[in-house]
Amino acid sequence: MNDGEGKRVSWVELYLDLIFVLAVGELAHLIVDEPEMRSVWIALGLFFTLWWTWIGFSVLYNRFGVDKAPQRLLFLAGSVPTGVAAVAIAPASTGDVTVFALSLAATRVVLAIANGWGGAWREVLRGRITIAYGISIALFVVSIWVPEPLRYVLWALAIAQESGALLHEDRKATRRMRETRSFKELVPANPQEAIDSHHFAERFGLFLIILLGEVVVEAGQAAANAHVDSFDGWGALVAAMILAAALWWLYFDAAAEVNLKVLELSGGSPTMARAIFAVGHMLPSFSLLLVASGVGLLLEEDPPRIAYWLPCIAIGMYLLSTRVFMVTTNRAGRAARLVLLVAIFQLGRLHETLSPHPYLWLLAALAVTCAALAWRTGDRQEDEDVAAYIGRE
Template structure:
């Protein structure tokens, strides 16, 4: 039987942790692709490739969240089978960057056939059959993309239709009223449990699942720092600046997410009774930007520690930090004052413009300054999030109304 934690949700299974190791290798190769060609065009291509891998991982995460059980051999076998094509895809990012996506596309098609079979076995209900057909369509699209140009468009279409089948199957609850619902009505719909209990998402499991994956992505930054620092002589001041700056940066990023955002995400999803549309907003869609930002920062720090860092090194690091802060909504204070919104925008602008320091400081020193800035941000975030969590209370719609009126955030990107 699947273990249940003290919060009432099931725990992440051991086979899921093993599956994550394959994906960490895959996204690490995406980061290395940015390092190999440090230009913004490559970073944009990396985002598209990362989104494809990310949504593949989402498929297994949601499947196991809804119906997976470590005590069932079939469920474990489906996950283990998925590691084979995912492992093949993990070796292909550099080929995709060079315009040769054939092996990667076929591997992604095979993964989706496994997901399609998993949702039909042993006796999938109506929603499970719908999801299975969605993955089958995606498998065909990825397979066709292996032999056609402009493969990115087919991949994007596959992921969009896949998302509709997977998480948004209960959104038609309020359709047919003849009028467009208000924003507050849409929020209340999101905080209504799904009509079909089989569609409900386990909030405790999903929060732990994403938290563990974010930890693994932070590990990519730590490994980057450690590996690059090993190549410096021990009497080099840059060695110590790089090591200290990278580790402080990783620690601050950990604090921003795990001490400021994760509790609110889980509590909001718990209020909704596991509404899949809200789960998509908070986790599948809401975590994409901060997750990719961790890879972009890892690439930026890696490049900053080269003997002759390229101009993009500092910009990748600061742009990644800005994306991370924006994606986790750390400055959403819910204040009605206009100057709070201005201060929020100014803080994000100042974060990205820290890259100009590379004109007066060596690259390792810039990394250290960015790390100190991230620590200051974590401190401010802790104060803001503590107030937000207190204000959340037992009425999440009232909380979101306050935040929105303060130009804070909406469910699409987090709370």
């Protein structure tokens, strides 16, 4: 994804990602251990808070990172409360949020210090971000004594105001871009606010790799726990691996490059970075988490009904949210893709007619088909994808 231009992902960022691997695994286990819709909604809420915590570190290094000892120490310090928050997911899912909320508050203390380090808080941008994290710290701490559901409203307010400080959304500029179909409307006037396109695209690509890895991990663990010793069982494991590979192809063959190009054309606009990465990648990321949970359940000895619905709905959401699957200049092709997409969302109805292992093969086959349909070739198709993106924003 990176051809040598722009900032590269640092080693300390990759180490911090290991902590989020732990969090992703805990969220997947939450759904697998209690396979019901309530668990899915709880996982989504917890994922949302952890997602923006991760984005805080990504934006910090993207704009101000120099990969020197003081900043490395701050990132490593931030990994400690983040890791505690990951382990605290289980009690938080049952309503005991004290450790989880305090850990998120402590993480934001580190982020506030890192953004305001060395008097940088006096600058307009870094001062705005530091203040926003200070407000978030207070809201997360206070939420410990606030009953549900108001507690989660405080969390949402904390994230909303800090995300606005990190990546402000200029609605007027976005409207002008749609009218003129020119990304120049979004170029930030202050160069300090600009996002390094290559680094940002690479960070989110690496996070999707983590989530795709969770699909493989859940499949492997479920197969091992079920003591696979038949051709059918090993075949289902292979199907799960093929499914993960097809989902990888759907993003990295086309969507990743289109997203990078759009952000580059906007001059690293924080508004565009927020739209296509910080917000735009949240749904496909959570979709992969649901795919991992569904695959893990399907490989168990007696999977529940929800095991059929989770992966098909998640694959449908992934196709919609990554956009490239529906991008085509052929009307008949678009109609056929729409029909296929609707059919994927309905596959859960097959729980009464298909056993889990053949169902996994069906999911894998459809994912491969979608990847083949979305396969783009040449710069002309990429330009069409970008034009379609502008039209859909």
